[in-house]
Amino acid sequence: MRNKYLSKGHDFLITVKAPGKLYIAGEYAVVEAGYPAILVALNQFVTVTVQESFDYGSIYSKQYQENSLYWKREGNNMVFDNRDNPFHYILSAIRLTENYAQSLGKQMRCYHLRIDSDLDSPDGKKYGLGSSAAVTVATIKALCQFYRLSMDKNQLFKLAAIAHLDIQGNGSLGDIAASVYGGWIAYRSFDRQWLKMARRQHSLAELIDLSWPDLQIELLTPPASLKLLIGWTGSPASTSHLVDAVGLKMSNQRQGYQHFLTESKACIKRMITGFHQGSLTLIQKEIRYNRKILRALSDLSGVQIETSLLHKLCETAEANHGASKTSGAGGGDCGIVLIDRQINAKNLLAAWQKAGIEQLDLHVHHVLD
Missing domain, CATH: 3.30.70.890 (GHMP kinase, C-terminal domain)
Structure with a gap:
């Protein structure tokens, strides 16, 4: 039933994907600001599809079919029929992206959001490839296209890092960097205490354009x-x-x-x-x-x-x-x-x-x- 909302060729159908990752070196130290790690993005993906809807919205994942979410708009707010859900990272990504879109004067719309992941095995085994980071990045990329928001990789990283940090509360966010930039990367984590204070002082649009202390991301070419x-x-x-x-x-x-x-x-x-x-x-x-x-x-x-x-x-x-x-x-x-x-x-x-x-x-x- 739900698949009928995602028919190919629809004017408002948007599909994006974000890769999983593995750490190569620098684990644990990288959670401290300014300490480097090396990661690699891999050819397993989270795919997010968005299609406009004119009455209600839905969030559907092949991995959580029994927990699909339905929602409607009340003004610019999303109102859910079911708050007990496994979609915390997705909802955080939606919230941050829509806050950013509204700050740029975009009108909020309804849509059906479909998520599919091959970062876990077909029988649900988790490989540790960073699925929460990839789904956060893919959701933001899809909604940026949906709302016609121009966003470069640096801005995408920062918005996704905030959305992910709001849920997980710790970690280096190197997996976000791998999903955004791809390939082999050298990564240094930003100062999370600075970010906490900066969020009180700057708008989201200002924040993702600022230089973040200690943050460094460099693409590497392997031998x-x-x-x-x-x-x-x-x-x-x-x-x-x-x-x-x-x-x-x-x-x-x-x-x-x-x-x-x-x-x-x-x-x-x-x-x-x-x-x-x-x-x-x-x-x-x-x-x-x-x-x-x-x-x-x-x-x-x-x-x-x-x-x-x-x-x-x-x-x-x-x-x-x-x-x-x-x-x-x-x-x-x-x-x-x-x-x-x-x-x-x-x-x-x-x-x-x-x-x-x-x-x-x-x-x-x-x-x-």
């Missing part, structure tokens, strides 16, 4: 010889919970935590130099060092980052000439391997399969629009 392999352990992990747990433990270990931050920043700077120089050897060296300091952070905090299966993933890769580590917050989800593409990875992948590790056949995605 031609670099091949990225991704292994999934079959065990989903909660990034926000792990980040909170490490932060809580580190509040009593300031000296050790500061040492970790300093080492992580130096490591990522050297890795970025490796990208600039096209040196796979230097990049691999720093991948291994980043794994080492993350394991030290795990020991210091008592929070398990490298599970036994992630350890197996990494050690198997190292035995087959790859440089490997956990990706993201760890505790499950994925591990990554950077390897020379001329090396035959057959033995590595066979060992993964034997251990119950699934190779994700994903590739780097570059955002062109």
Whole structure:
């Protein structure tokens, strides 16, 4: 029934997509303002479709069919029939984008919003590819087209970062950057305390045009010889919970935590130099060092980052000439391997399969629009 609202060829049908991501290095440190990380955008997407409606609106997701939302307009406000829903990131993205649109004099309209994601497996398993960030970015991009709002990637990042932060409350927002810019990126997080104060002093339109303290986003070109392999352990992990747990433990270990931050920043700077120089050897060296300091952070905090299966993933890769580590917050989800593409990875992948590790056949995605 709901699909009839999304017939192809309709004058007001808009479809956009945003890619998922994986962290390559710099995890945990990147949640602190000014500390760098490297991420990559992947060719798995959240797709958002918007079609104008003249009586009521709906939000529908293939992943949450039983929880579709219906709403209507009362003036410029969205009034929902059902407030108990799984669409918090989408609603935050809608709210921020419509606030921005209204500040530019746009008239609010009704529409049907459809979300489809291939960032999780067909049977609902979460791979840890940043679906909440991708759906936030895709929703904002779709509504910007719907309301004919001109928005560059820098503005899109800032609006999506605010929308995502309003819901999650922590994290670096590097996954937002990966979904917006695509490809390989070096990312430094902005000062969230500054943003909190700036939101009281500036309009949304002013805020997304300002220079945000500590924020840096640089597109990187990998060496031609670099091949990225991704292994999934079959065990989903909660990034926000792990980040909170490490932060809580580190509040009593300031000296050790500061040492970790300093080492992580130096490591990522050297890795970025490796990208600039096209040196796979230097990049691999720093991948291994980043794994080492993350394991030290795990020991210091008592929070398990490298599970036994992630350890197996990494050690198997190292035995087959790859440089490997956990990706993201760890505790499950994925591990990554950077390897020379001329090396035959057959033995590595066979060992993964034997251990119950699934190779994700994903590739780097570059955002062109």
